[in-house]
Amino acid sequence: MMFRRIASAAAAACLLLSSPVMAQMQIPSDAEIQVLLDEAVSSGRTKGVALGILRPDGSRRVLTAGTAGDKIGPVAPEHVFEIGSITKTFTGVLLAEAIRRGEVAPEDPVAKHLPAGTRVPTRGGKEITLLDLATHRSGLPRMPGEWTAPDPQNPYASYQPEDILQFLATHELAHDIGTQRYSNYGAGLLGLALVRAAGAKDYKTLVRKRILQPLKLRDTSFERPERGMSVGHAKNGEPVPHWDVDGLAGAGGLNSTVGDLLTYLDAHIGPARSDLERSMRAAQLPQRDIGKGVWKIGMLWQMRERNGRWIVSHGGGTGGYGAFVAFDPQSGAAVAALGNTDDFDGDFVLEILAPRLSQEGE
Known part of the structure; x- marks a missing residue:
């Protein structure tokens, strides 16, 4: 299942960033990650990709590769992608917020x-x-x-x-x-x-009022921007139409940038500073076991146990895009990846991290 591949990659990313032996390991440099992003594009996994990392110290970095569309140019951090089921x-x-209220x-x-x-x-x-x-x-x-x-x-x-x-x-x-x-x-x-x-x-109004506006997620919406929207692609590389989601907006329909997603994830981490952030903590609490004790689900957030840590994550995909987000509540590390090709699953993150994780007995 694509979600499990995505979640595995996300878990690996957060584990590396939060590893207790991180100080003894060389964190991948921007140049090392860039090589693998470029390979994800050249191998046809995606036409373009944006990868964002939030470190435990609060610092961020965003790297990109490939094209946002033939008439747009290279992917940039500000480009908007469909995020599908991350919605x-x-x-x-x-x-969680409705329960709190x-x-x-x-x-x-x-x-x-x-x-x-x-x-x-x-x-x-x-x-x-x-x-x-x-x-x-x-x-x-x-x-x-x-x-x-x-x-x-x-x-x-x-x-x-x-x-x-x-x-x-x-x-x-x-x-x-x-x-x-x-x-x-x-x-x-x-x-x-x-x-x-x-x-x-309607649902779109509720999301804007209770989440997007309080967090100042100005590049996240159900509407496509006039400028900055990346072009979605089929697996064969051909451009495909954007998806419009209304009735099932609660299941998938948002568009966002990697920067906005990092801000969204950051609001889920650390001491809650507002009522909304308290609801975010409640939404990520495990509610049910969904897989042999190592997979659990909160309020639509899913989580997997890796090396004694629970990594919270979700994937998303539409007809021309693939995405995943994940964070480690314990350390404050987070990862977001957006691709503009159908079934893009972020496996390249595992390629970045697998050699280093093996040093932890993974």
């Missing part, structure tokens, strides 16, 4: 926060809760099965909030509530429920 982590933070409780049935009369499927006498949605244990499918995208190159453009509710009206759960199944649909439904609980206009 889910924003939905997780919104859930008293708007919802994690064990609330989702039906409580949907329009009156909305049918929500049950199974085995259980109702789907908000926390079930946030931990991918709702029993709902990855995508609504009866829905077919009119435009495969922009598959979510026509899917609206009312379509989410219409699907619920007839769907019967094929899996027990509590079964671990990744669900884009479930994350979108959670976003819709949080909008109603907050009395907000």
